[in-house]
Amino acid sequence: MKRRDFCRSTLAASVVAAYPFMTNAALAESSVAAVSLDGAEIELEKASIRELAEQLNGPLLMPGDTQYDYARRVWNGMHDRHPALIARCANSDDVRHAVTFARERDLLLSVRGGGHSWPGKSVCDGGLMIDLAEMNTVTANPETRRAYAQGGALLNGIDTASLQHGLVTTAGVVSHTGVGGFTLGGGYGRLNRKYGLAVDNLVSADLITADGKFRTVNAEQDPDLFWAIRGGGGNFGVVTRFEFQLHPFDRNVLSGAIIWPIEQAREVLDFYGGWYAGLSDDLYVGPAMVTMPDGVSAVVMEVVYAGDPAAGEKELAPLRKIGKPMDDGVKIQDYMVMQTHEDGTWAHGVRSYAKNGMAREFSPALIDALIESFVPDPRLAFFTHTAGGAVSRVDELATAFPHRKAETMIAVGGGWMDPAQDAEAIAIARAWFKQLEPFIGGYYANIDFDGADSKGGNYGPAYERLARIKGQYDPGNLFRLNRNIQPAS
Numbered sequence: 001m002k003r004r005d006f007c008r009s010t011l012a013a014s015v016v017a018a019y020p021f022m023t024n025a026a027l028a029e030s031s032v033a034a035v036s037l038d039g040a041e042i043e044l045e046k047a048s049i050r051e052l053a054e055q056l057n058g059p060l061l062m063p064g065d066t067q068y069d070y071a072r073r074v075w076n077g078m079h080d081r082h083p084a085l086i087a088r089c090a091n092s093d094d095v096r097h098a099v100t101f102a103r104e105r106d107l108l109l110s111v112r113g114g115g116h117s118w119p120g121k122s123v124c125d126g127g128l129m130i131d132l133a134e135m136n137t138v139t140a141n142p143e144t145r146r147a148y149a150q151g152g153a154l155l156n157g158i159d160t161a162s163l164q165h166g167l168v169t170t171a172g173v174v175s176h177t178g179v180g181g182f183t184l185g186g187g188y189g190r191l192n193r194k195y196g197l198a199v200d201n202l203v204s205a206d207l208i209t210a211d212g213k214f215r216t217v218n219a220e221q222d223p224d225l226f227w228a229i230r231g232g233g234g235n236f237g238v239v240t241r242f243e244f245q246l247h248p249f250d251r252n253v254l255s256g257a258i259i260w261p262i263e264q265a266r267e268v269l270d271f272y273g274g275w276y277a278g279l280s281d282d283l284y285v286g287p288a289m290v291t292m293p294d295g296v297s298a299v300v301m302e303v304v305y306a307g308d309p310a311a312g313e314k315e316l317a318p319l320r321k322i323g324k325p326m327d328d329g330v331k332i333q334d335y336m337v338m339q340t341h342e343d344g345t346w347a348h349g350v351r352s353y354a355k356n357g358m359a360r361e362f363s364p365a366l367i368d369a370l371i372e373s374f375v376p377d378p379r380l381a382f383f384t385h386t387a388g389g390a391v392s393r394v395d396e397l398a399t400a401f402p403h404r405k406a407e408t409m410i411a412v413g414g415g416w417m418d419p420a421q422d423a424e425a426i427a428i429a430r431a432w433f434k435q436l437e438p439f440i441g442g443y444y445a446n447i448d449f450d451g452a453d454s455k456g457g458n459y460g461p462a463y464e465r466l467a468r469i470k471g472q473y474d475p476g477n478l479f480r481l482n483r484n485i486q487p488a489s
């Protein structure tokens with residue numbers, strides 16, 4: 001190689017190699033104003049910022065960096081926050097350094113998996129955001145029937161990696177949701193009646209706890225911590241890898257949606273209320289009441305039959321005879337059609353509100369309330385996650401997700417794009433939900449914008465043990481931007 005060419009290529013290689021480190025943080029020339037865990041103003045020394053930037057394999061971003069605005073953006077467009085620093089972690093070591101940096105300085109810390117937290121807990125103003133978006137690899141092993149998902153992976157990754165081997169586990173209903181927050185909070189999905197919640201399929205997890213230690217937790221190792229992360233949310237550390245149980249699965253499933261005009265809501269919901277309790281675990285079917293962009297309101301039943309389609313046709317037949325559907329789209333089709341069909345409705349950047357509660361039964365009084373409270377507003381809908389089956393066969397306190405006896409999670413929520421509509425749309429949704437409150441008890445923290453108290457509501461009888469474990473592993477409450485559990489001393 002000619003000397004001139006050699007110099008050029010060496011220069012290019014060093015620029016590429018240095019690129020991730022050439023952020024404002026790597027070159028920090030002054031201290032940076034930040035916010036402590038309790039909200040006080042603090043200064044981060046420039047030398048410590050530079051040191052963290054050098055320790056990380058991924059970039060450490062500050063305002064002004066080209067990736068900064070992209071990285072701080074989360075799914076719900078209502079949250080426009082500006083962290084002092086964003087650590088775009090490339091591996092567990094990066095997470096360890098970032099956690100240690102925050103703890104040693106009492107620095108406010110948020111953890112972003114897939115960025116879908118309704119209240120936007122994964123991004124903070126003035127603190128350090130641990131961003132796991134680049135740690136998104138999922139692999140599946142057909143021999144051991146296990147899937148391994150990095151902490152920032154998306155649900156689509158789990159489905160895709162598993163289905164190619166004829167295997168599956170429970171993933172949620174919108175494929176761009178993060179595995180992290182979804183799993184740590186419980187994890188409802190269209191297969192939960194057959195295979196349980198995501199937490200029921202979690203075999204082990206690697207995490208970095210507040211002391212900066214890397215731990216692998218499972219039923220034998222740190223069993224208390226393993227119990228706590230199956231429902232206790234992001235309170236206990238940053239999970240860098242999840243290990244899930246997979247199940248044999250034919251991806252050609254009887255599935256789709258049946259849609260009736262809203263005028264037939266009484267007939268459809270009355271039938272559903274008397275029918276759902278005897279259904280097999282294979283059948284996932286639950287109602288929603290929506291208004292389409294053209295103003296037409298409807299009752300929608302989503303169906304996925306996770307078994308022999310012929311048996312599914314038979315079991316579903318009584319529902320299909322009810323009323324006169326506007327559309328019956330239930331047919332044998334690839335499982336991923338249903339797993340992605342709502343991705344556009346709940347697209348990134350939508351301004352969104354949701355609130356839910358747990359209903360033990362789909363009672364006649366609840367049906368009356370659903371019909372009477374319905375608001376025909378295209379921005380908002382009533383929707384459900386249907387449980388029962390395998391979900392209800394797990395003991396209430398076997399994991400930290402205690403809502404085992406709730407047959408249905410009942411939610412009101414939706415989305416719009418215009419910031420000027422925030423207050424009005426949220427007020428309508430809250431008033432709507434209020435009318436359903438007499439029929440529910442407890443709620444699912446993952447689908448909740450408001451963040452009512454953790455103790456009585458979402459963690460229920462699991463709270464005291466959770467608080468003890470929190471006290472053991474995170475006594476300073478470093479991981480507080482979540483549905484927070486106060487550490488017990």
Ligand SMILES: Cc1cc2nc3c(=O)[nH]c(=O)nc-3n(C[C@H](O)[C@H](O)[C@H](O)COP(=O)(O)OP(=O)(O)OC[C@H]3O[C@@H](n4cnc5c(N)ncnc54)[C@H](O)[C@@H]3O)c2cc1C
Nearest residue numbers: 113114115116117122151172173178180181182188234239
């Ligand atoms: C469009 C949409 C569809 C949804 N569908 C379903 C559904 O079908 N079933 C269901 O059960 N829920 C569903 N949810 C709720 C969803 O489970 C929660 O919003 C969940 O928090 C999303 O996880 P995330 O990693 O994307 O969120 P993030 O905003 O990244 O994280 C939320 C919180 O989880 C914690 N966290 C995330 N990743 C990690 C990690 N690796 N280690 C430690 N803590 C972490 C942090 O505390 C963080 O504040 C849905 C949400 C949306 C917006």
